[in-house]
Amino acid sequence: MSCIEVHSLSKSYSSILAVDTIDLSVESGQVFGFLGPNGAGKSTVIKLLTTLIQPDSGQISVLGVNAIKEPLKIRKKIGVVLQQPSYEPTLSVEKSLEKYGMMWNVDKKTRQIRTEELLESFELTQIRKKKNEDLSIGQRRRVQVAREFMHDMDLLFLDEPTVGLDPSARRKLLDFLKNKVKDTGMTIFYTTHVLTEAEYLCDNIAIINNGKIITVDSPNELKNRFGNEKTIKIHVSEQFIQLPNLLKDIPDCNIEKSDGIIITIHSTNSEIVLMNILKILNQNNIPISDLSAMPTNLEEIFLKVVSDSDASNN
Amino acid sequence: MHPIIRLVNRNITISVNPGFLIWQVIFPLIYIFVAGFAYTALIDNVPFGNKDLTYPAFLASGMIGFNIMNSTLVSGIIIWNDRRHGMFEQIMSGPFTRVHYILSNIATIAIIGLVSAGLIAAVGYPVFFESVEFSPVTIPLIIFSSITGAILFGSIASIISTRLRSSEGFNVIINTVFLFFAFVSTAFYPASGAPQPLATIFYLNPLTYLVDIIRAGIFGTITEFVILEMVILAVLASILFIIATRLLTKLDF
Ligand SMILES: Nc1ncnc2c1ncn2[C@@H]1O[C@H](COP(=O)(O)OP(=O)(O)O)[C@@H](O)[C@H]1O
Ligand SMILES: [Mg+2]
Numbered sequence: 001m002s003c004i005e006v007h008s009l010s011k012s013y014s015s016i017l018a019v020d021t022i023d024l025s026v027e028s029g030q031v032f033g034f035l036g037p038n039g040a041g042k043s044t045v046i047k048l049l050t051t052l053i054q055p056d057s058g059q060i061s062v063l064g065v066n067a068i069k070e071p072l073k074i075r076k077k078i079g080v081v082l083q084q085p086s087y088e089p090t091l092s093v094e095k096s097l098e099k100y101g102m103m104w105n106v107d108k109k110t111r112q113i114r115t116e117e118l119l120e121s122f123e124l125t126q127i128r129k130k131k132n133e134d135l136s137i138g139q140r141r142r143v144q145v146a147r148e149f150m151h152d153m154d155l156l157f158l159d160e161p162t163v164g165l166d167p168s169a170r171r172k173l174l175d176f177l178k179n180k181v182k183d184t185g186m187t188i189f190y191t192t193h194v195l196t197e198a199e200y201l202c203d204n205i206a207i208i209n210n211g212k213i214i215t216v217d218s219p220n221e222l223k224n225r226f227g228n229e230k231t232i233k234i235h236v237s238e239q240f241i242q243l244p245n246l247l248k249d250i251p252d253c254n255i256e257k258s259d260g261i262i263i264t265i266h267s268t269n270s271e272i273v274l275m276n277i278l279k280i281l282n283q284n285n286i287p288i289s290d291l292s293a294m295p296t297n298l299e300e301i302f303l304k305v306v307s308d309s310d311a312s313n314n
Numbered sequence: 315m316h317p318i319i320r321l322v323n324r325n326i327t328i329s330v331n332p333g334f335l336i337w338q339v340i341f342p343l344i345y346i347f348v349a350g351f352a353y354t355a356l357i358d359n360v361p362f363g364n365k366d367l368t369y370p371a372f373l374a375s376g377m378i379g380f381n382i383m384n385s386t387l388v389s390g391i392i393i394w395n396d397r398r399h400g401m402f403e404q405i406m407s408g409p410f411t412r413v414h415y416i417l418s419n420i421a422t423i424a425i426i427g428l429v430s431a432g433l434i435a436a437v438g439y440p441v442f443f444e445s446v447e448f449s450p451v452t453i454p455l456i457i458f459s460s461i462t463g464a465i466l467f468g469s470i471a472s473i474i475s476t477r478l479r480s481s482e483g484f485n486v487i488i489n490t491v492f493l494f495f496a497f498v499s500t501a502f503y504p505a506s507g508a509p510q511p512l513a514t515i516f517y518l519n520p521l522t523y524l525v526d527i528i529r530a531g532i533f534g535t536i537t538e539f540v541i542l543e544m545v546i547l548a549v550l551a552s553i554l555f556i557i558a559t560r561l562l563t564k565l566d567f
Contacts, residue, residue, distance in 0.1 A: 050407045052567050072411055080407040086400030088328050099327055103320050104409065 003028040003155055003187045004049060009058030011044055018044040020211035021058070026189065026204075028154075031181055033202030034191040037306060041211040042191040043083050046159050049189070050080045063154055079148040083159040083191075087140055089133035093124050096132055097147055104151035114150050121176055122146040123169070137164045145173065149180070155187045162197060174201045195302045207302065209309045230270035231256075234263050234277065235290035246284065250276045317410050321418030322425070328395075329388045329422070338430050342381055346374045346438050360504045363535030371445050374438035375532050376501035378431045378456075379525035382463040383495060385427040387488060389419040389464075390471025393562070394484045397475070403567050412563050419472070420555075424464040431460055435532075447534030455531030458544065462551045463524045467492075469554035476561040495521045523547045 004026035011019040018041045026032045036042050047053045049062055051071035060067035062074045088096050094115055101111035119125045122142045132140060141164045148156065158177075162170045178201060181188055192198055198205050199219045206216040215222070236243065239260040247253060252269040253276070267273040270293050281288060350370030359366040367375075396402040405415060435456070439446075471488055478484050496502070498512070499521040505513040516522045523543040530540040 047567060052403065052407050072409070075407060076409040078407075080404070082400065082403055082407065084400045084403065086404040088401060089395070089399055090328055090331065095327075099324055103324055103405075105315060105320060 001028045002026065003063060004032075004189065005059075005061040006049075007059045009045075009048060009060060010056050011048060011053065012056055017211050019048065019055075022208075022211070022213050024206065024213065024216075026187065028187050029181065029185050030203035031177065031188045031190055031201050033198035033205040034189065034208060035193070035195060035198045035205050035302065036191075036208035037193055040193075040208045042193075042208060043159055044211075045208070046080075046082070046157050046189070046191060050078060050157055051075055077154050079151065079153040079156040081145050081148050081156075081158045081161050083163075085137070085140055086144060087132040087135075090131060092129050092131055093135070093143055094119065094128040096143060097150055100147045101150035106151055111150065118146040118149055121172075123172070138166060138169065141165060142169065142173075153186065155189065157189045159191050160193070161190075162192070162194070170197075177201060207305055209306045212309070214305055214309050229266050229268040230293050232265040232267060232270060232274060232277070232293045233291070234265070234281075234288060236261055236263075236281075237287040237289045240286055243286070246280050247277060250280075253277075317414045318418045318421060321405070321410065321414060322421050325388075325392055325418060325422040326425070329392060329426070334388075338381065338385060338426070339433055342377050342430075342434055343437055346370065346377055346434070346441060350374065350441060357503065357507065361506065362504075362529060362533060363537060365445055365533055365535060367445050367533065368441075370441045372504065372529075373502060374434070374441045375529045376499075376525045377438070378434050379459065379463070379499075379521060379528050380496055380501045381430050381434055382427040382460055382524065383467045383492060383521055385430055386423045386464055386467035386471050387492065388426055389423045389468040390475045390484070390488055392419060392422070393472055394475040394478075397565070402565070406567075413559075416472075416559055416562055420465055420468055423468045424461050427464050428457065428460040431456060431528075445533050447532075449534050451536065452531045452534070455527055455536075459524055459528050459531070462544075462547050465555050466520055466524075466547065466551035467495075469551070469558035472558040473554070473561055476558070476565055495519055499525065501525045520547060520550055 002025055004024060006022055006024040009019055009022045009024075010017070020041075022045065034042050034045065044053075048055050048060060049067065051062075051067050051074055054068065063077050065073045065077075067074055088099070091099060097115045097118060098111055101114060106114070119128050122145070124139070124142060124146065127135065127139060132143065135143065141161065145158070145161050162173060165173065174197065177188055177190075180186060190198070190202060202219065204216060204218050205222060207214045241260045243260060243263055244255050244258045247263070247265070248255060250273055252267050253273045254266045256264040256266055258264070265273070265277075274293060278288075347370075350373045353373075354369045357369045359368055360372045361367075362372070393402070396405070402415075406412065470491065474488055474491070475484055478487070498515055499519045500516055501521055505516045505522070508516065523546060526543050527540060527547065530536045
C-alpha cells in the first residue's frame with residue numbers, strides 16, 4: 001500500500017524555489033530516507049507533507065488522505081519530529097513525556113507505561129527529574145524524539161533527528177527506529193544529510209538537491225547502479241610526479257587525484273586495471289607501500305550525484 | 315477529551331508555578347491590606363453610584379479587575395514561549411487546529427482570571443462586606459467580566475506576542491502596556507479625585523470599564539452607564555479577538 005503520494009509538488013519562498021515539481025511515492029512499512037545537502041529542500045518537503053505549510057501547486061496524499069483538503073485528518077495519524085528543537089522549558093523530562101501523551105489523548109495507564117519504557121530506551125532515566133531548560137542539546141533532542149512515541153501513529157516524520165547526538169546515542173536511536181518499524185509495521189520518513197545513516201537505516205533512499213529529486217532507490221541498488229565501480233588507492237614509497245602520465249593510457253582507468261605519492265583511481269573494471277597498474281609500476285621500478293581496491297561507497301556516490309546535478313543546473 | 319480541554323490542561327500545567335502564584339494571588343492580597351489601609355487616611359470615602367465606599371473596599375474590587383487583566387499575561391507568555399521553543403509548530407503538526415490553540419488560550423486565562431478573581435473576592439470579602447449587595451446579577455457580572463476581560467486583554471497580549479521577534483521585547487512591552495492600563499484607570503483610585511483631563515483619559519481605557527462592571531456587580535449599583543460599558547467592552551473584545559486570531563493564523567513556519 002502506498003503511504004505517501006506526491007505529484008508535481010512545488011513550493012517557493014519569495015525568490016527561492018525550495019521544492020521544484022517533485023513526484024514521490026512511498027510504500028508503507030519501511031524506513032524511507034530523504035537524503036540531501038543543507039538547503040536541498042528536505043525540511044520544506046516535511047512541512048508540506050505534515051500540512052504545516054501549503055504548497056504553491058501539486059497534489060499530496062498522505063495515508064490516503066488529501067493533505068490540502070483534510071489536513072487535520074492526516075495530523076491525527078502521524079507523528080512529527082521537526083528539525084527545529086521543541087520543548088516545554090519548565091517541565092521535567094518525565095512530565096513532558098506524560099503531558100505530551102495527554103495532549104494526544106492517550107489514556108493515563110498507557111501513558112505511565114510508555115513513559116517508563118521510553119525513559120529506558122532513550123537512556124533518560126538518570127535525568128527524568130531534570131527540567132528541559134537545563135538539558136544539553138543532545139539530551140533535549142532525545143526527549144523530543146522519545147516524546148513522539150508516546151502516541152500511536154501510522155507514519156512518523158523525522159527531520160534530521162540525530163543532529164546533536166553522540167555516536168552511541170545515534171546508533172541506539174537508529175536501532176530503536178528499525179525495531180519499531182519491524183514490530184509495528186509503521187512507516188518512517190527520515191531526512192538526513194549523513195549518508196551512512198541512510199545506508200544503515202533506510203529501505204529506500206531518495207536523493208534531493210536544489211529542490212529536485214535526483215534519484216530514488218534502495219541503498220544496494222544505488223551502489224549497483226553507480227557503484228559497480230571500485231576505488232583503487234595506490235601509495236608509493238617515494239614521490240613520483242609522473243605517475244598519472246604512466247597510468248593514464250590504461251583502458252577504463254579514471255584517475256581522480258594524485259599528489260605523486262597517493263593516487264586515487266575509479267574503475268568499473270578494477271581487476272584488469274589493477275593488473276596493468278602493477279605491471280607498469282614494476283617495469284618502472286616504483287616500489288609500492290600500500291594498495292587497496294574498495295567498492296566505491298555510497299558517500300562518494302552521493303557527492304557525485306549531487307555535484308553532477310549541480311553541474312547540469314548551471 | 316476534546317482537543318481544547320487537552321490544550322487547556324497543558325497550558326495550566328506549564329503556567330502555574332510558585333512565581334506565578336505569588337505575583338497573581340499573594341501580591342494583590344498584600345496590596346489590598348497594606349495599601350488599602352495605609353491610604354485610607356489620605357483618601358476619603360469614594361462615592362460610587364448611590365453609595366459611599368471605604369477606600370479598602372474600592373481598592374479590593376478594583377484589584378479584581380486588575381487581576382483579570384494581569385492573568386491574561388499568561389496567554390501572551392504561552393504564545394511567546396511556544397514560538398520561541400518550537401512548541402507552536404509542534405502542536406500545529408499534531409491533532410490540533412489554530413482555532414483550538416487560540417480558544418484554549420482564551421479558556422486558560424478565563425479560568426485563571428476567574429479563579430484568582432474568586433480568591434481575591436473571597437479573601438477581600440471582610441474588607442468590603444459592609445457595602446456588598448449581592449443580587450442575582452453579581453455572579454453573572456463577575457463571570458462576564460472575567461471572560462470579556464480575558465478575551466480583550468488576552469488578545470492584546472497575543473497581538474504583541476505575535477508581532478515581536480526579539481526575546482527581550484515581550485516582557486518589557488507587555489508590562490509597560492499593562493502598567494499604563496493599571497495606573498490610568500479607576501482600578502486603584504477614583505476618577506472623581508483625578509484632574510479633569512486625566513479623568514477623561516480614564517474612560518479611554520478598557521480596564522476602567524472592566525472594574526466599573528465588577529464594582530457594579532459587587533455593590534449592586536447597575537446603571538444604564540454600566541450597561542453601556544458592558545456593550546463597549548464586549549465590542550472591543552470581539553474586535554481585538556478577531557485581529558489576534560488573524561495574526562495568529564498568518565504566523566508561518
Ligand atoms: N521560511 C523560509 N523563508 C525563506 N526561505 C526559506 C524558508 N525555509 C526554507 N527556506 C529556503 O528554502 C530552501 C530549502 O530549505 P530547507 O527545506 O530547510 O532545506 P533542508 O532542510 O534540506 O536543509 C533553502 O534555500 C532555504 O534557505
Ligand atoms: Mg532541514
